[in-house]
Amino acid sequence: MILAGAVHPAVRTILADPLVMELLISGGQVLAMELGSVAELVGSVGGRRPLLVLDPGVARATDASERLRAGLGGLQMCEFDDIRPNPRDAECMGGALAGERHRADVVVALGGGSTLDVAKLAALGPTAAEAAMEAHGRIANAANVLPIIAIPTTSGTGAESTPFAAVYVRGRKVSIDAPSLRPRGVVLDVRLHMAMPATVAACSGLDALAQAAESTWAIRGTME
Helix, strand or coil: CECCCCCCHHHHHHHCCHHHHHHHHHHCCEEECCHHHHHHHHHHCCCCCEEEEECHHHHHHCCHHHHHHHHCCCCCCEEECCCCCCCEHHHHHHHHHHHHHHCCCEEEEEECHHHHHHHHHHHHCHHHHHHHHHHCCECCCCCCCCCEEEEECCCCCCHHHCCEEEEEECCEEEEEECHHHCCCEEECCHHHHHCCCHHHHHHHHHHHHHHHHHHHHCCCCCCC
């Protein structure tokens, strides 16, 4: 489902591809094309007490965080921004504990892949997040997972469309896999991507290329 709203011409061209539309629809996610639609996405999952998981770099470089706060101004918000690239278990647990203390009912993530990964572990809650990281793998039936609204600001990992979260546990990279970790709503605002510094744009673009190449031998890949 795609919410009405302004769509950048480049994005409109991509959405005109029938294969792209088929993939979006089959994923069951609600897609918005501008940051101003975030309140509608939060409302669609019944959210009233959002945990905002914010990329500190994005907050310094753009006004996206302020725009996000303004869009959710009528709700009781809590913010967590203790995030570094390639997040560690301590950061993920910090996000989960912040959500628990706030009694959050939805997680809204603004940032790159690391921010979205921390948000997914926060949505699990502290107990389930710790168990998931110790399990080092797939969680078959994660219960009581908070809905996630993802607002990616880079074009690398595609974390906004997957049920995976990558985290370093005692120095070892662990991939958490649970169907309920796929974000329920996604904001793809091209203005956020256009605001990326050149180095970040180049690195995340190469990351996107590498992710696409890796999908050719993924054991759960499809012909698409």
